[in-house]
Amino acid sequence: MPKQTFPWKKIVLATKNKGKIGEFSRMFAVFDVEVLTVADFPDMPDVVEDGETFEANARKKAETIAQVTGLPALADDSGLEVDALDGKPGVYSARFAGPDATDEENNAKLVSLLRDIPEDKRCARFVSVLALAVPQGETLLVRGTCEGRIVLAPKGENGFGYDPHFFLPEKQRTMAELSPEEKNRISHRGQALGKLEAVLKERFV
Ligand SMILES: O=c1nc[nH]c2c1ncn2[C@H]1C[C@H](O)[C@@H](COP(=O)(O)OP(=O)(O)OP(=O)(O)O)O1
């Protein structure tokens, strides 16, 4: 199948998260664009995620990497919002259990806080904000969400992060039980990329 045209020849993924890189690589395979990551460049600066919103952090990550590489850069700032926890962990999702927390530690903290809350009160959503920064021009921001609820017992081996605890009522499976294609079709990140694609089409075709 011929690949869809893309406004640039190359794009850099401004993320160090292997799960995100895998998902984006699959999503970008339909486009005629070479996908690089920060690992392809020596001495990339570490970007401090000190924003109070997904938008601020995504913008900072994308603009820093676009500046340093001279290439269009796509960043994702994402996380989990749990209603019963007043939207936590939110922008702090990666650091929920501490500054260098692993996915396992974050998941253990999530489960411990929700243990006494009945399952029908554990509504949550994944949020992904994508920022596309181009060396000259304004940064594009889009947001995608995916609704579900948190289950205490982890299930599934796919995905990353909070996926084994994120249950999708329509699928009757956790996000970690979906194939990579299925996850991309419904996920917050997939939704956000769809919006970005629509904005790019409007601008460049
Ligand atoms: O699809 C997902 N499935 C499960 N968990 C997810 C997902 N998407 C984000 N998450 C969680 C993982 C991490 O705890 C936080 C993202 O934090 P976030 O700062 O955006 O990413 P990160 O530090 O891992 O990589 P980077 O900043 O280099 O892109 O939300």
Ligand SMILES: [Mg+2]
């Ligand atoms: Mg991060």
